[in-house]
Amino acid sequence: MIGIISFIGFTLLVAIIAYYATRKTDESSSDGYFLGGRSLTAGVIAGSLLLTNLSTEQIVGLNGNAYSEGILVMAWETLAAIAIVITAVFLLPRYLKSGLTTVPQFLRDRYDVSTKTLTSALFLTGYVVVLLPIILYSGSLAISTMFDVPTLLGVSSKTALVICVWGIGIIGSIYAVFGGLKAVAVSDSINAIGLLIGGLLIPIFGLVAIGDGNLFQGLDVLYDSNPEKFDSIGGPTASVPFATIFTGMMLVQLFYWGTNQQIIQRALGAKNLKEGQKGLLLAAFIKVLGPIIVVLPGIIAWHMFEGQLPKADQAYPALVNAVLPTYLVGFFAAVLFGAILSSFNSVLNSSVTLFGIDIYKQHINQDATESTVVKYGKIFGIILAFAAMFIAPLIANAESLFEYLQEVNGIYSIPILTIIVVGYLTKRVPAIAAKIGILSGSLLYILSQFFLKPYFIDNAMAEAKAAGITDAAELAQVEAAAYPHFLHVMAILFVLNVALMLIIGKIWPRKDDYAQEYTRQVDIEPYRYVKAVGIGIVILVVGIYIYFAN
DSSP, X not given: OHHHHHHHHHHHHHHHHHHHHTTTSOTTSHHHHHSGGGOBOHHHHHHHHHHHHSSHHHHHHHHHHHHHHOGGGGHXXXXXXXXXXXXXXXXHHHHHHTTOSSHHHHHHHHTOHHHHHHHHHHHHHHIIIIIHHHHHHHHHHHHHHHTTHHHHHTOOHXXXXXXXXXXXXXXXXXXXXHHHHHHHHHHHHHHHHHHHHHHHHHHHHHHHHHTTTOHHHHHHHHHHHOGGGGOOOOOTTSSSOGGGGGTHHHHHHHHHHHTOXXXXXXXXXXXXXXXXXXXXHHHHHHHHTTHHHHTHHHHHHHHHXXXXXXXXXXXXXXXXXXXXXXXXXXXXXXXXXHHHHHHHHHHHHHHHHIIIIIIIIIIIOTTOOHHHHHHHHHHHHHHHHHHHHHHGGGGGGOSOHHHHHHHHHHHHHHHHHHHHHHHHHOSSOOHHHHHHHHHHHHHHHHHIIIIIHHHHHHHHHHHHHHTTOOOHHHHHHHHHHHSOOHHXXXXXXXXXXXXXXXXXXXXXXXXXXXXXXXXXXSBOOOOTTHHHHHHHHHHHHHHHHHHHOO
């Protein structure tokens, strides 16, 4: 009962603070609603970025991977810091120079309106079919397990999951649709502090439990008992083979942190470039420490439960129940609930922005006032939220939640990254090249992962079994060798699509060079130490990898 009371109390406190912080924001204007009035400071940007990313699909999913494979999955966290630095130095100055509200608006200026619309539609499809349902599912799994909702309500696990999905979805929709970006960002910043504190407490209590009351003894026991879990170099059968770090991994990170509307919208709302860059660099530094929260608990769970959990994605909520004192469960559940809402709100708010600015205003009602655009954006957000709530329970059969998310995201992430990179680095590549790049990138990836990959793997496995191979490790080697890892496939398609766009640009170039215009909506004086701090963060990431390499 104490846990439930503290959970409700902290959640209401965050909501009240977010409400009062946004009362002076004009939510009837597009800048006020979609970008928080372009008033976000470095601290708010960093907190909002971290909590948007550090939600249950990350905490539950990545700890589940760490439970199975160990520290090598930290690549998803630590390498993000390098991508954020690149975004701060290279991409954000260009975004703010154009005064963008959405990333596809750049594609309108660089290519044409139909390219912008096609990209917005691709973003929205990915959000509703993949990202929003996964956020709802992973969050519901965590809350249901921590509070033992099936026993509490006397229902089945499946019914409890559905109840949690709809509860989170409805509350999140109210935040995102009716509060706008500033309400989301302010609540994110508060929850980020709570989540960092709570997130650090879980491994601390876990190590203390393993070490019979001694934190450092627990760390020694964990490492001595499971040395194979502390190798940062992934083999060919790992979910993140070491070679993928230099191919598709960095492309995925650049897309997520540099071009994904859900993430970059926080930086687009910066009061100036200096604040935006400081916020991104702060977020990058904290991401380097991320494995303590999203990787180490999974390894602790592997040791404590002796690898006997029925599903790897249960590792984190099971560990929380096992080691966290009862009086702290409610607080931690509240900040975890805040993290769930953060990711859900962020995606939903970005979807509302994309639809309102890039589709409704552009194609449905070009004469619409700003308040009308906001109104219909909110209606679309409600429809999107309900669709995600219906889809979320269907994800329960996925083997690895986090890996599934990353692989499916490739359908739209690499094509979008390709046309943005080519758009910024060239001046004469035409709009038709961008359209072909988007369509070919998506279709070839779908062909690769959902048709060719199963075909080659099934044939290889059948041949292996016919040859009498039954050992699980040997079969895993056969499967890994049968078809390139999905991150390698992303890199191959990225190179092919860039080459295709450049060839088209050579044969049918634009009539005139593209030149970016400075709209003067935002001060673009850079943070004076952005390059020095960025280099320091990159060196820190490389050092961590070298330290854990066995």
